[in-house]
Amino acid sequence: MAKDSFNVGVIGLGTVGTGVARILLENGESIGRRAGIPIRLLRAADLDIARDRGLDFPEGVLVSDAGTVLDDSEIDVVVEVIGGVSPARTFIETALGNGKHVVTSNKEVVAKHGRGFLELARANGVNLYYEAAVGGGIPIVHALKNCLAANEIEQVFGIMNGTTNYILTKMHEERTEFESVLKEAQDLGYAEADPTADVDGYDVAYKLAILAGIAFNAHFSYEDIYFEGIRKISGEDVRIAEEMGYAIKLLAIGIRREGGVELRVHPAMIDRHHPLAAIEGSFNAVYVKGNYVDETMFYGPGAGALPTASAVVGDIIDLAMSRGLAGSHPSITTGFNDLPVLEMGEIRSQYFLRLRVKDQLGVLAGIGGICRDTKVSLKSVNQHTVSRTEAEIVLVTHTVREVAMQRALAGIRELETVLEVQNLIRVGL
Amino acid sequence: MAKDSFNVGVIGLGTVGTGVARILLENGESIGRRAGIPIRLLRAADLDIARDRGLDFPEGVLVSDAGTVLDDSEIDVVVEVIGGVSPARTFIETALGNGKHVVTSNKEVVAKHGRGFLELARANGVNLYYEAAVGGGIPIVHALKNCLAANEIEQVFGIMNGTTNYILTKMHEERTEFESVLKEAQDLGYAEADPTADVDGYDVAYKLAILAGIAFNAHFSYEDIYFEGIRKISGEDVRIAEEMGYAIKLLAIGIRREGGVELRVHPAMIDRHHPLAAIEGSFNAVYVKGNYVDETMFYGPGAGALPTASAVVGDIIDLAMSRGLAGSHPSITTGFNDLPVLEMGEIRSQYFLRLRVKDQLGVLAGIGGICRDTKVSLKSVNQHTVSRTEAEIVLVTHTVREVAMQRALAGIRELETVLEVQNLIRVGL
Incomplete structure (x- = not known):
């Protein structure tokens, strides 16, 4: 079916949603020319439609019920920018089920339910895009x-x-x-x-x-x-x-x-x-x-209403340019590799360890002994007195396995001379 | 027509072309899964097909005649990576005219003839992609x-x-x-x-x-x-x-x-x-x-065989994913704005000017007078002796118009005390 415009429905007029509406209203003509088809903001739903958002919505665009967007057969793409899992998940699933493309900036719902969304999208011959979910305006x-x-x-x-x-x-x-x-x-x-x-x-x-x-x-x-x-x-x-x-x-x-x-x-x-x-x-x-x-x-x-909205609208433009291309893009992200996440203990890193200790003889010997026994090789050790009875020790290790470092840390915590483990921070990339 | 693979013909097996062939041969399966359709290197043309490129080309892929690629009805996309205008321009035009997509890394031919290519692509319902022409591997x-x-x-x-x-x-x-x-x-x-x-x-x-x-x-x-x-x-x-x-x-x-x-x-x-x-x-x-x-x-x-080839193959994947989408993408670059390039004299910048001058009284006065008359405001002036008779002067201006700076420079060149204008470099972004 040849259409004369690509129609957008936005659910959620918070900062990002308002940004999306603003870009489409303000720069719509230029965007439409780039996409090769006019892109029209047909509906924008929010529970609060009375608040002044500084935008001049055309008659009939603002609605208070998300269902109006989800059920509108004229709408090609639903933009979900409310955040969180509920009711965002339901909105996305309903939109995909109704044969609409979905663009979202919602990292939580994509991280938790993205796999199901992509399967649903594929089954319904539509796409799910989520550029704005990671890195704000960065593509x-x-x-x-x-x-x-x-x-x-x-x-x-x-x-x-x-x-x-x-x-x-x-x-x-x-x-x-x-x-x-x-x-x-x-x-x-x-x-x-x-x-x-x-x-x-x-x-x-x-x-x-x-x-x-x-x-x-x-x-x-x-x-x-x-x-x-x-x-x-x-x-x-x-x-x-x-x-x-x-x-x-x-x-x-x-x-x-x-x-x-x-x-x-x-x-x-x-x-x-x-x-x-x-x-x-x-x-x-x-x-x-x-x-x-x-x-x-x-x-x-990485954040901000307009940069994030820029990414959302970039996705809308991409969908508009590839209209009719249903179902082809999601294949790329369905994850054909079966890769386990390795145990954190298996990583290798340098570590920075800051300790509050009793200021007495033998403290370093005790810590050094534990590091030796757990095979944590030390690169530098600095100790300075903080009061009459206390000192602070800063250790930096060579590159060692996380599991070894955690064993050393557990041992160090047990030492009678160690008052507090102030922080353990990984060093390097 | 449902096809069972997206077929690539490469013209030019220099460093980039060899890189493209290598990626398609080495990583083809994974790439095909991402694209949703197998991507196949069907032909690779070069005048020299005897040279060992360290690749194991399947039987029949290597050909010595570009025409074999351009006329092959099985080929969906022609990759032009020979560089320069001639014969690259003819190859691209022939490929587009034959209804094949074109991917090129050739900045010169795109800068000089891109507009015509895009019109030809549109007329033939195909696309021209050129990610690798700018920024090497950067998308x-x-x-x-x-x-x-x-x-x-x-x-x-x-x-x-x-x-x-x-x-x-x-x-x-x-x-x-x-x-x-x-x-x-x-x-x-x-x-x-x-x-x-x-x-x-x-x-x-x-x-x-x-x-x-x-x-x-x-x-x-x-x-x-x-x-x-x-x-x-x-x-x-x-x-x-x-x-x-x-x-x-x-x-x-x-x-x-x-x-x-x-x-x-x-x-x-x-x-x-x-x-x-x-x-x-x-x-x-x-x-x-x-x-x-x-x-x-x-x-x-910004350069290098494999990074550039990575960008070329990225374009091939994009085309494969949007197969059937003929003619929609080029619209984005056909340039609907009519914008003149402003005269260089109109820009504003700071300038660094290095001069070799006679080491005598009044040199700075002469230069300063010209700058005053041409309204070039100076931020710093440093002079040091380089021999018994010569000195070097380094001037840095405040932000001024290029046309004013060029007038000042012309005047300074005329001064009998100025032996040589060693360099004029713009300062800042």
Whole structure:
């Protein structure tokens, strides 16, 4: 059926949804010419349609009921930008079941239910696109799915969360503590009232599950990914890292190994000369290493209404350009490789360990003995007195297995001379 | 017609063509699964089919006549990787005329004849893809054409030539002169025997014409682009730049202005803390600034057989995935905006000017007078004696119009006290 426009229905007019509506209303003509078909915002649903969003919606576009969008036979693509699993999951499944393409920016629902969505999409001859779910405005999903598809991807890693990168940047710049920067970020709207998903690493784990799935052509559950957030990083960790020539960044790391894939999310101390150390504020950067292309990097705003909306509209344009191409694109992400996520204990890294200890003879001997017994080779040990009775010890190891480091840590915790393990941070990429 | 494979014919088995053949032969199965259809290397044509390329071509694939590829009704896409205008142009036109898609890595022929190719492609219901023509393995063409298509692009700029970046990097690292690094690069195979296209800026002008055309949705002739190469950059320029906190890079710059587009290619002194200053060797990096996405950057290998071949195969995969979609994608690049390239005299920049002068009283007064009369405001002036009779003067201006700077330069050249204008280099982005 030849159609005279490609029709969009948006569900959720929060910041991203409002951004999508704004781009389509403001730049629609130019976008339509690029796509080769007019792209029309036909419906935009939100529970609150009274609020002024600074946009001049054409008559009849604003509706308060998502069902109006899902059931409208004129709509070709449903944009789901409400976030979370419920009711987003149902909306996506209904839309796909009704033969509509879906574009979403919702990393959580894609990480948790993407596999089912893709099967449903295929069964209904439609597509599911989710460029905006990872890396905000950076076209990293498309790059992996299409442009770099000639390669066997060996590594994908980088900074994939804007909120935590903003907080860590501020902690470096202003020498402040996590809690106070978080509060400031919340006041400025850069962090959510409930910051758990960002600062505890869930958000990045969702993104890594999605990105690694595409990169390695497999399905990964975010629950199989080891993840740590940045809540435990103190101003003192940041200060010592700087002294040692490092910046602390929250990294997502996916590496193809023999027998599986290493997937992990955690803060890491990286050399201050590495380009990732220079990624500031809410910007994200993702490295991809392929067997033919070598190393590539993609940088841009990892969050924000308009950058994220730019990615959503990019997906809409792609769908509009490939209308009639039902069912061909999803094949690329259905994950034909059966790759296990390797145990975290199997990774190898350097480690930074900061301890509060009793300031007495033999403390180092005890710690050194445990490291020797667990085969954790030490690169440097620095001790300084903090009070009449206490000292702080900073250890940096050579590259060792995580399981060995964890054994050493357990032993060190048991020592009567060790008052507190202040932090264990991985060093390097 | 349902087909059971997507068939590729390669014309030209130089480094890139051999890389394409290698990827298709080596990784074909995985690529086919991603594309949703087997991708088959059906023919590979080169005048020399006797040479050992380290590949095990299936029986009948190697042919010595390009016509065999162009006339083969089984072939869906012709890959043109011979470079240059003749006979590449004829091959591309014949392939498109025969209803075959074309993928090329040939920036020169696309910059010079791309508009005609796209019209021919459209008339024949096929596509022309050229990701590998700009940025080697970096998927910058696709990012601009599709992923960022929601945006009005405001700026596109960066380092787009691997050979010159390699030479400039070496000149910084090893404090050597252009000619000796060029010779070394030629010996290592990083620079061509005839280096003109790279070192004199033609290559980058072709790339900028292509990239700006996509970014600003217009057609630009590379002949309208102001370009300078790096041949005039001396070890002394590099040394002084470093002292002043700059790195010298060959930049391509496209900026949307009121009334047109600023397009230029020239060496520039950029702050050593800018990420572009850290792009080393044959790597490229392209910044894109859009009205919604803000600033994004794409980094990767700008040259090399396999990275370039990775981009070519990415295009083949894209075409395979959208088979039957004839004629829809080219519309995006046919350039519906009618934008003039602004006169170079209209740009505004800071300038670095290095002069050899007579070491006598009044030299600075003369130069200063000309700058005053031409309204070139000076930021710094440094003079040092180089012999009993000669001195060197280094001037840095505030931001002024190019036309004013050129007038000042003409006046300075006329001064009896000025022995030689050693270099004029733009400062900043």
